[in-house]
Amino acid sequence: MPSAPELAFTRRSLLQGSLAALALGGSAGALAGCGSSDSSSGGGGKTVSIGSNYSDAGVKSAFAAVVADFNKSSGLSAKVNTVDHNTFQNKIQTYLQGTPDDVFSWFAGYRMKFFAAQGLASPIDDVWDKIGDSFPDSIKNAAKADDGHYYFVPLYNYPWVMNYRQSVFDEHGYSVPATWDDLMALCQKMKSDGLTPISFADKDGWPAMGTFDILNMRINGYQFHVDLMAHDESWTDPKVVKVFDTWKELFPYYSSGPNGLTWEEGAQDLQNKKAGMMFQGAGQVGQQFSKENLADLQFFPFPEIDSAYPIDSGIDAPIDGFMMSKKPKNKAGATKFLEYLGTAKAEAAYLASDPTDVGTASDYDQSSYNQLQKDSADIISKTKNIAQFLDRDTRPDFAYPVVQNALQQFINDKDSAAAAKSLEDQAKTIFV
Amino acid sequence: MVAIPLVVDLVFIWGPALATIVLSFTDATGAAPIHWVGTKNYHTLAEVDPSFWPAVRHNAIWLGVFILIATPLGMLFAVLLDRGLQGSRIYQSVIFLPVMLSLALIGIIWQVIYTTNGGLLNTLLGHGDGGGVDFLGDPSINLWAVLVEATWRQAGYVMILYLSGLKAVDLALKESAALDGANGWQTFRYVVFPVLRPVNVVILVVTVIESLRAFDLVYITNQGGIGLQLISAMITQQITGPGNRIGYGSALGVVLLLISLVPIVAFLVQQFRKEDES
Incomplete structure (x- = not known):
């Protein structure tokens, strides 16, 4: 998922997409107030400062509820410094090198590992001694950096899946495809029924990354995904070319002109029954559906391509959570806060008004979930490896604009070899 | 009275411009130590980056x-x-x-x-x-x-x-x-x-x-x-994006600066010539 600024921001806004450009211009400097504001809590004390990018009104108040609950139960006083989502991500390097808050919001994956490796975050194994039992192994692995220590406490996530409308499947007698051949046959059938088999929209530049990820994991496995993202494997490897070649088989079944369509338009095609399926974050599509239609929205995991990598071997389910900065002013308090965050109770407090994302703790009380959330939690818990989405699993300067542009170029000219070569040439200049 | 605008000009225009030129020969990212990389950034933009010439x-x-x-x-x-x-x-x-x-x-x-x-x-x-x-x-x-x-x-x-x-x-x-x-x-x-x-x-x-x-x-x-692709959009993607490739973005900035100098110099030359005539 979109952790590029505009993207994460986009998902939660009304005037999606277009506002991102505004935020870019309007919020520069907002971060200046962050981090340096709290100097009262030298060594211990009761104050814990939290740097948060949960800047949209809805998530901001949801997070405030979590913090209020923590303050009540712990007797400490946690203070939130909220910074605009875009600005926070764009300035994170400078922020972490200055005087960051004790605890800060961030993402799992390469982006977490990157700061852990630079020593800009503190290991929090002691936190995980307390909260470890509440999480499945897939989530635990996602919270560890390369040195084997924990650096991250997850809050929520959502899976990337093939979305469809149950009523459309019922009407035409379609069944959920289990393999690539099934998928091709289903697409063919949908096409002859006058549907766009797969709604595909990449104007925003990141949705295509989800398709690349899942094809790569289905064809080459989770570990290859991780190694490729870290550039330990070459993009010109025939395995990568095979991903692109396989992808080309989907294009006849895609919407026309995907580079000009926003993913919101793509989701509307699914809602309006013009398209049969859409590979996208379950929560993202759900947000575009009206309340009445939401109950009709279903999904299935992307079908198996190579039996060596079955459907439960890996999916993208990007996790948002928190980390501890390198020299927290109040380490004991920060530890306490992270321990609190790593409970089903805190996750539930945060997700109370969120109808699409799901908590990451295994003992999360799912009675408040709608069907979509139940299915999301189910697929995540059954999957052995949770990938974090391309832009979070690789260097941000490689994901944007390099991969983004290369995938759009590939969508346009469908030249597998050229895409692989261009990506490798540029990767060499960035991963040094 | 000319002094104040002059200082402002130096501090806010020529200072950053010169800094950009210096940074364009480094691998600055905003984090980690900065290294000199010679003309590598220019080589990358001219030979590797598929967006530059477009x-x-x-x-x-x-x-x-x-x-x-x-x-x-x-x-x-x-x-x-x-x-x-x-x-x-x-x-x-x-x-x-x-x-x-x-x-x-x-x-x-x-x-x-x-x-x-x-x-x-x-x-x-x-x-x-x-x-x-x-x-x-x-x-x-x-x-x-x-x-x-x-x-x-x-x-x-x-x-x-x-x-x-x-x-x-x-x-x-x-x-x-x-x-x-x-x-x-x-x-x-x-x-x-x-x-x-x-x-x-x-x-x-x-x-x-x-x-x-x-x-x-x-x-x-x-x-x-x-x-x-436009040069200014590339600079924005590189510098203000999550990647913070400041060194590389600066190289793009220098290219834009050089291009901008052409009309500016042409304009100034013409102005001065006219002043000479009159």
Whole structure:
């Protein structure tokens, strides 16, 4: 998922997409107030400062509820410094090198590992001694950096899946495809029924990354995904070319002109029954559906391509959570806060008004979930490896604009070899 | 009194410009120690980055369209409105409106017009159900689609600038031209246009500047992705994006600086020559 600024921001806004450009211009400097504001809590004390990018009104108040609950139960006083989502991500390097808050919001994956490796975050194994039992192994692995220590406490996530409308499947007698051949046959059938088999929209530049990820994991496995993202494997490897070649088989079944369509338009095609399926974050599509239609929205995991990598071997389910900065002013308090965050109770407090994302703790009380959330939690818990989405699993300067542009170029000219070569040439200049 | 602007100029313009040049020879990212990398960044942009040469070409096309179409169109609007058409204030407001609209709104307006998904234009072309022309996504045409947006805005801008110039033209000049039997075009070409020389220079400079720093429209379309690469958009992606490739972004900035120097030097040379003559 979109952790590029505009993207994460986009998902939660009304005037999606277009506002991102505004935020870019309007919020520069907002971060200046962050981090340096709290100097009262030298060594211990009761104050814990939290740097948060949960800047949209809805998530901001949801997070405030979590913090209020923590303050009540712990007797400490946690203070939130909220910074605009875009600005926070764009300035994170400078922020972490200055005087960051004790605890800060961030993402799992390469982006977490990157700061852990630079020593800009503190290991929090002691936190995980307390909260470890509440999480499945897939989530635990996602919270560890390369040195084997924990650096991250997850809050929520959502899976990337093939979305469809149950009523459309019922009407035409379609069944959920289990393999690539099934998928091709289903697409063919949908096409002859006058549907766009797969709604595909990449104007925003990141949705295509989800398709690349899942094809790569289905064809080459989770570990290859991780190694490729870290550039330990070459993009010109025939395995990568095979991903692109396989992808080309989907294009006849895609919407026309995907580079000009926003993913919101793509989701509307699914809602309006013009398209049969859409590979996208379950929560993202759900947000575009009206309340009445939401109950009709279903999904299935992307079908198996190579039996060596079955459907439960890996999916993208990007996790948002928190980390501890390198020299927290109040380490004991920060530890306490992270321990609190790593409970089903805190996750539930945060997700109370969120109808699409799901908590990451295994003992999360799912009675408040709608069907979509139940299915999301189910697929995540059954999957052995949770990938974090391309832009979070690789260097941000490689994901944007390099991969983004290369995938759009590939969508346009469908030249597998050229895409692989261009990506490798540029990767060499960035991963040094 | 000259000292203060001079200091401001040095601190806020030449300081950053020089810093940019220095940074362009490093691998600065905002984190981690900075290393000298020689001309590697320039090598990367010229030989590896698939966006760079398209960006240079697109900037040149942008300038060409502005000089040949957008600016003359704005001048035409101004001249027509200056003749005191009925309701000219309404026309003025309508044509100037795009300049005042917020970017978010402009993005939405043109998405609605251009999209293949039941967009206005594709519906008029008979492709309301999809399958029409992918104006914003197809890299062989999306630059032209965005240039229509840019012209739509630039023409209004130039119109207002030019209109204020036209208002200042002595009516007696036009009357005597008319008495001498000049028609509308001749009056404009041989009387009004030369009189407006200072305004023309301003408009030319504005046009060149707007073309070189063109950025916002492509950014709201696809963040300067395929078909819409521009140097300024590339700089933004590299420096302000999550990647913080400041060294590489600075190299792009230096290229833009060098390109910008061409019209600036040409302009200054001409100015100085004129001063010498007079």
